[in-house]
Amino acid sequence: MIKPSKKKVALHIQKLRDTIDAYKTASQAALINKLNPIVRGWCNYYSRVCSKQTFASCDKVLFSQLRAWARYRTGKI
Template sequence: MKPSKESVRAIKLRLKEVWLKNRGREVGAVIKEINPIIRGWANYHRKMVASETFKNLDSWMYWREQRYAKHKHPNKNSTWRKNKYFGRFDLKRGDNWVFGKKETGAYINKFSWFKIERHRLIPGLHCPDDPNPEVQQWFREKGARQSRDKNESWQKIAKNQKYVCPVCNESLF
């Protein structure tokens, strides 16, 4: 299942409105406003078959970023604009075409940086309410596997609580 065309159209429209609203504003303000939108949309859709959609949105964003830079500096050439706004902001990634503010190191996230999470089926007739110890063990291991995707402090809290919410006794994952 892919993100719907309407959803892609809506995110493009929303991002376009932000770009147009912030046309003359400072780059840091634009980044601050756009990143939460990208993060929210990408996190919602990363459980789908969305990698192709993410690549297309990254390409679309690149041209939006170019237009912003050209509007902000119409008399400067493309090399100057590239040196001013594009670079390798996140050293862990091999991407030299990241739009950002070099003075502060702030940059716009790319959709394709969000890891796609595939849905895993529960084997057989397993149910979290099944009293069978083997089934209970499988769900505990599932929680431990899912916790590895979280940061260290989140993992520590989850492990201390045995991957179960102390209030409602539901799995944390």
């Protein structure tokens, strides 16, 4: 079975984290517009291999990062 390497998954998560940190004070729409091509491109690249579990774990990590971003922005949730 071919899966995305742990190193590439870690680099993808780090790139998402860096992007979210760079857009800490930006609007929600600006952050979404910046993250969309990153996530879509990575998922399209690895769509031909067995990566369902990898996508699920990356989704979980991205959700927690965005939730932390929302808490920072609003002070709620």
